Amino acid sequence: MRFIEDVEKVRTRARQQVSEGAVTPTLQTDSDRNCAVLNEALATELICILRYQFHYHMAAGIHSAAVKSEFKEHWTAEQHHADMIAERIRQLGGKPDFAPEALRKSHTEYNEGHSLEEMITEDLVAERIVIMTYAEMIRHFGQKDPTTRRMLEEILADEEEHADDLADLLYSVNPSSGKPTERLTATEAVKPIRRNGAHARKTTRRR
Ligand SMILES: [Fe+2]
Ligand SMILES: [Fe+2]
Structure with missing residues (x-):
């Protein structure tokens, strides 16, 4: 017996x-709702790109080289995620919303931080937020739209890797015990940020 019994009907x-x-009838979902979810x-992703770019350009201090390359790698990955999502929205018959005001829909915040440590922490918090919201979206799409679900699962795996990378940057590990020992010296202040003519707070070293 054929798996697809009524091939003529499908044709x-x-x-x-x-x-x-x-978009075919097998997508058992509300396309408008799904595009709205994907636009969030x-x-x-766009906010994450902007935050990583800012951190990349502002990172300074003796530990900044390794951290900068991590920021750049992550922002490139987030750009790829944004492209994947925009493409899927278009495939579903929707319109990817790149309007600046649409950035308010972001689940993560654009937080600058005043030191390398604060920057990494902000990025880690953002990655932890997206890990939770992508998991929620994966449940939403479930079996109803397996292609979107698989795309989100792929993105989620990247976000988990990002969070892991950032946690590694924040904490050093004792190679003999495998236990966290101390915070890396990622507390150098970044250049003060000029805003409205005033200098932002300059973080002092905390050691
Ligand atoms: Fe991402
Ligand atoms: Fe990420």
């Missing part, structure tokens, strides 16, 4: 509404 349905491209993810 007929495929010919109907050809202009909808990848897109806004979140």
